[in-house]
Amino acid sequence: MKLKKTLPPPTFSDNQTLNIDLQMCFALYSASLSMTKAYKPLLAELKLTYPQYLVLLVLWEKDAVTVNSLGERLFSDSGTLTPLLKRLEKLGFIQRQRSAEDERKVIVSLTKEGKQLQKQAASVPVQISCNTGCSLAELLLLNEQLISLRTALIKNSIKT
Amino acid sequence: MKLKKTLPPPTFSDNQTLNIDLQMCFALYSASLSMTKAYKPLLAELKLTYPQYLVLLVLWEKDAVTVNSLGERLFSDSGTLTPLLKRLEKLGFIQRQRSAEDERKVIVSLTKEGKQLQKQAASVPVQISCNTGCSLAELLLLNEQLISLRTALIKNSIKT
DNA sequence: CACAATTAAATTGTGTACAATATTTTATAT
DNA sequence: ATATAAAATATTGTACACAATTTAATTGTG
Numbered sequence: 001m002k003l004k005k006t007l008p009p010p011t012f013s014d015n016q017t018l019n020i021d022l023q024m025c026f027a028l029y030s031a032s033l034s035m036t037k038a039y040k041p042l043l044a045e046l047k048l049t050y051p052q053y054l055v056l057l058v059l060w061e062k063d064a065v066t067v068n069s070l071g072e073r074l075f076s077d078s079g080t081l082t083p084l085l086k087r088l089e090k091l092g093f094i095q096r097q098r099s100a101e102d103e104r105k106v107i108v109s110l111t112k113e114g115k116q117l118q119k120q121a122a123s124v125p126v127q128i129s130c131n132t133g134c135s136l137a138e139l140l141l142l143n144e145q146l147i148s149l150r151t152a153l154i155k156n157s158i159k160t
Numbered sequence: 161m162k163l164k165k166t167l168p169p170p171t172f173s174d175n176q177t178l179n180i181d182l183q184m185c186f187a188l189y190s191a192s193l194s195m196t197k198a199y200k201p202l203l204a205e206l207k208l209t210y211p212q213y214l215v216l217l218v219l220w221e222k223d224a225v226t227v228n229s230l231g232e233r234l235f236s237d238s239g240t241l242t243p244l245l246k247r248l249e250k251l252g253f254i255q256r257q258r259s260a261e262d263e264r265k266v267i268v269s270l271t272k273e274g275k276q277l278q279k280q281a282a283s284v285p286v287q288i289s290c291n292t293g294c295s296l297a298e299l300l301l302l303n304e305q306l307i308s309l310r311t312a313l314i315k316n317s318i319k320t
Numbered sequence: 321c322a323c324a325a326t327t328a329a330a331t332t333g334t335g336t337a338c339a340a341t342a343t344t345t346t347a348t349a350t
Numbered sequence: 351a352t353a354t355a356a357a358a359t360a361t362t363g364t365a366c367a368c369a370a371t372t373t374a375a376t377t378g379t380g
Binding site: 019022023024025026027028029030031032033034035036037038039041050054057058061073074075125128129130131132133134138139140142143145146147148149150152153154155156157158 | 201317
């Protein structure tokens, strides 16, 4: 059994403990919303929302996966994914079909239209990365920092 | 008129352009959701959601402000804030009242209960910062990086 | 085999996020 | 002074995010 390693609380002077400007949490939250807004007009041309685009990113990497495995990849669950996938299906980009071997599972796969969309989508992240004003090195560093932050939060946070 | 300064697109090898793991955008998105989930059980004890907590953070800094000024501070608008503020009012933490001088404006101010909540909330960000597994220096650095990312995205992104 | 436990999705209900529109009040320009 | 524009908030409609519950299929156990 591994020991759980948590750092001691960083100490702020009392006045600043709740200062919103100093709180990385709010910076994270507002930066994430700004990012989604930045994607919106670009993805709108493909008739996609940002979460729908994320699902397609996963499928473009590996087609025909279950709802569960999509959820693990995207840190999401069926409560979010099921209605989202139904919308993607209605748009004609994916198919949802029960697995023949295990009828509990639903296999999500790309349609021809969904596959074709990948080419059009290729320029989207490039355009966004320009808007960040960050260099490639900065983007990669930030990516790693955010992934380890996410990992730590998932590991150390109590589940209700 | 200032020249708009945007960096040239970072170049990825073609195969990796759409790799979800390499996309800082997804790391940002998923880390932000993880952060909100980490806050959830702590804020639930105060009967607050994370966006409601953000509103109170602003009010604890400066009480009695308009919906607009709250929105500027939180990068949000009346479409989001109005229903949220109504819930906070129903919970008894804030008051909403039309300004006497300018009846278009709504002044949001803390109730006694809302002010008292600040003491109970003090331990929340401390607990969260432990869960991040980051040192104070790392948190401050990440905070700055995210703020400049947000600033760049707001400046450089086209609006619809 | 029977039946409880587990697993996979779907459903329900609450709370944002946000674009688009509406409403009300104030400011401005003839 | 009156129409017009602008400003501040509210409303409407769509799309998540997520906890909690439900439904259906499969697995494990006696």
